[in-house]
Amino acid sequence: MSVTKETKEISTDQVNAQTIALIGNPNAGKTTIFNALTGSRQHVGNWPGVTVEKKEGRLLADSKVHVIDLPGTYSLGAYSEDELIARNYILFENPDVVLDIIDSANIRRNLYLTVQLLEMNTNIVLALNMLDEAEAKGIEIDENTLAKILNVPVIKTIGTKNQGIEKLISSSIQALGQSREPLTVDYGQEIEDEILVLQKAITEHGELAQRYYPRWLAVKILEGEDVILNDIQKYPNIQTIFTLREKAVQHLNQVFAEDIQTIIIEKRYGLIEGVVKQTVKQKKDVQASVSLSDKIDNVVLNKTLGIPIFLLTMWAIFKFTFVIGDPLIGYVEMLFEWFGGIVGAMISNELLASLIVDGIIGGLGSIFVFIPPIFTLFFAISLLEDSGYMSRVAYIVDKFMRSLGLHGKSFIPLLIGFGCNVPAIMATRTLENKKDRMVTILVNPFMSCAARLPVYVLFAGALFPDNAGTVIFSLYILGIVMAIIMAKIFKKFLFPGEAAPFVMELPPYRVPTLKGMLIHMWEKGSSFVRKAGTIIFAVVVLIWVLATLPWGVEYASQDSFIGMFGSAISPVFAPLGFGSWEASAALIFGLLAKEVIVGTLGVIYGVGEEGLAVTITQMWTPLAAYSFMVLTLLYVPCVATIGAIKRETNSWKWTGFTIGYTLALGWIVAFIVYQGGTLLGLG
Amino acid sequence: MKVQPLSFLEPGSQAKIKDIIGGKGINTKLAEMGFVSGSILDVLRNDGTGPMVVAVMDSRVAIGRGMAQKIMAEKTT
Structure with missing residues (x-):
């Protein structure tokens, strides 16, 4: 590829400052093109908001050029976090080229983003992607005319078939360091006059003009966008601008019946309509023509069939996760035990051996044991996302979720919670509304994850041999009921307000x-392992220290700090039916990962996991065991989940709140179960 | 032709948006998905409760009933 020629001219003064930013609507195939440009491994997503994080790579054709993958977004307003991330990047990081990926089969709505980019005075290269889908729909686009009208390079591409990518790369490289006179939207005499006045004041202000492109800022001020108004308020001598804004708004409100923002939006679409008329040929009723996708929807979204199909799909995912994931968990555990055994035998210093075997290797094991269920679950979820079914799920459950004060999109994170709460909490990113998201995060730990199952299996199997299945099922239901109740309460008192309006592309x-x-x-x-892993590891080592100290005690015995702590707090759990230090110590270890409770009890009772069932039958009553399972279900989520909550809420306050309220709720419910059961003579 | 909320339209009908009654945030969100005055909508799915599915600007969009009640449309077919 002869790309060196173009880069030479501009690479003299800004050798490492060259960036190409990718932007586009969700489902426009942006990620596929990013992969083609950078060779980087990236997710191909259907779900709006999946690429919340900024992703970066180097251009394969010229490694000096950075390529940034911006979140998929329909617009550059300030409606969602994604939009703001993308917009702020373009405004303040000044990428040299913005590669705008357009879904050609959907050109009108996709051009809305393009128009906004043009208004921000960005150096755009347009990729007309998914050309095959457009052609299949009978849409023909004249890219030369489009390029002329918009005054930007336009390249036709089919990302999935690697078509047009070479040309896209060379055009992007060519565009580096160039600047163009952007197309301006004509908002009509009345609005244009006001824009001009504001634009002049912004330019004269100096500081503002340095931060924002003046015309764009003038339009935003007229639109009255809160994020922008709040930001410029911080500048000195800003009052003039606000006075001008008031005057303009007053004037325009007299002239127009609709509010100014609506008119501005309509003018943008007006421009797009004009561009489309000149460049796109399509059959008249393309929009309403029934595609294969619509035929599938007729079945999948059907009033009577929709829910059974959905439930069947969910059942299949669980089956898949358990069938594939569970044996793998066993292998991971075996691998770490085996490895720990070998290493332990090699180290003669007992303390050091314990640190490495119980602390570090055991700690790593408790992280890695999560990998099989997380990876299999994510594989199944990718299938749902990439096929397009995931957005249908939100449609199907929206009505039900709304009755709980939640959003259709809250369902997926709650569902994933049955596998593991960590990815579940990560999946709340798809919720645009912060309140919906917070409630979904806070109640998520009550979705009984796979790690709690071994505890149920042990206790239910030992003490309810005839009804083990029913007992375990009742715990899952209890978790769901608690989540529903708490969601209602949080929604009412902590995060009041309507759930975000539901608008979602299918x-x-x-x-x-x-x-x-x-x-x-x-x-x-891998992002889970990297990020949650560090937190888990730190806590694991801390617990090891507490189980080892003071010097010379037997690991995790009653004389260790953990044992002492267990003895100290055990009276708290006495009213719940299990006041022994062993139960308390096991619950502390359960913070690492709930299934660790089983292993810990095995160690403390000194019988191993095999003899545990027998010991438990002797030492526990069925009622106390049920109460213990209830507490295991509800009390403080494991460290990995706590880590995920901290990362996703970005708040220690809400993380602390979750720890506190789940513990309190768990205690109260277990108390009611045990004391109520005793009163009824079940004890 | 009379103007009515989008939620009243039966599957198969086509309509043109006349007005959107909503706050600033909702209007921008709808606008970015292609719902603006003058947009042509095709109603694909309307079960009477829960969200609807409409075709707008060549794509399929699920829209909550509350929102659909705020979109005033003129039925064309």
Whole structure:
């Protein structure tokens, strides 16, 4: 590829300052193109908001050029976090080229983003992507005319088939360091006059003009966008601008019947309509023509069939996660035990051996044991996302979720919680409204994750041999009921207000590629291991220290700090039916991961996991065991989940709140179970 | 032709948006999905309760009933 020629001219003064930013609507194939440009491993997503994080790579054709993957977004307003991330990046980081990926089959709505980019005076290269889908729909686009009208390079591409990518790369490189006179939207005489006045005042202000492109800022001020108004308020001598704004708004309100923002939006679409008329040829009723995707929707979204199909799909996912994930968990555990055994035998210093075997290797084991269920679950979820079914799920459950004060999109994170609460809490990112998101995060730990199952299996199996299945099922139901009640309460008192309005694109169904799903699974899974892993590891080592000290005591015995602490707090749990120090110590260890409770009891009772069932039958009553399972279900989430909550809420306050309220709620419910049961003579 | 909320329209009908009654945030969100005055909508799914599915600007969009009640549309077919 002869790309060196163009880069030479501009690389003299800004050798490492060259960036290309990718932007586009969700489902426009942006990620596929990002992969093609950078060769980087990336997720191919259908779900709006999946790429919340800023992703970066280097251009394969010229490694000096940075490529940034901005979140998929429909617009550059300030409606969602994604939009703001993308917008602030373009405004303040000044990428040299913005590569705007357009879904050609959907050109009108996609051009809305383009128009906003043009208004921000960005150096755009336009990729008319998914050309095959557009052609299949009978849409023809004249890219030369489009390029002339918009005054930007326009390249036709089919990202999935790697078509047009070379040309896109060379055009992008060519565009580096160039600048163009951007197309301006004509808002009509009345509004234009006001824009001019504001623009002049902004330019004269100096500081503002340095931060924002004056015309764009003038339009935003007229639109009255809160984020912008709040930001400029911080500048000195800003009063003139606000006075001008008031005058302009007053004037325009007299002239127009609709509010100014609506008119501005309509003018943008007006411009787009004009551009489309000149450049796009399509059959008249393309929008309403029934596609294969619509036929699938007729079944999947059907009033009577929709829910059964949905439940069946969910059941299949769980089956898949358990069938594939569970044996793998066993292997991981075996691997770490085996490894710990070998290492332990090699180190003669007992304390050091314990640190390495119980602390570090055991700690790593408790992280890695999460990998199989997380990866299999993410694989299944990628399948749902990449195929397009995931957005249908939100549609199907929206009505039910709304009755709980939540959003259709809250359902997926809650569902994932049955596998593992960590990815579940990460999945709340798709909720645009902060309140919906917070409630979904706060109640998520009550979705009984796979790690709690071994505890139920042990206790239910030992003490309710005839009804073990029913007992375990009742715990899952209890978790769901608690989540519903707490969601209602939080929604009412902590995060009042309507759930965010539901508007969601239903992308056409696509056959997902295995590669895409594997990339997706790897991205999410490894990000969990990296980020949650550090927190888990720190806590694991801390617990090891507490179980080892003071010097010379037997590991995790009653004389260790953990044992002492267990003895000290055990009276708290006495009213729940299990006041022994062993139960308390096990619950402390359960913070690492709930299934650790089983192993800990095995160590403390000194019988191993095999003899545990017998010991438990002797030492526990069925009622106390049920109360213990209830507490295990509800009390403080494991450290990995706490880590995820901290990361996603970005607040120690809410993390602390979750720890506190789950503990209190768990205690209260277990208390009611045990004391109520005793009163009824079940004890 | 009379103007009525989008939520009243049956599947198969086509309509043109006349007005959107909503706050600033809702209007921008709807606008970015293609719901603006003058947009042509095709109602694909309306079960009487829960969200609806409409075709707008060549894409399929699920829209909550509350929102659909705020979109005033003129039925064309």
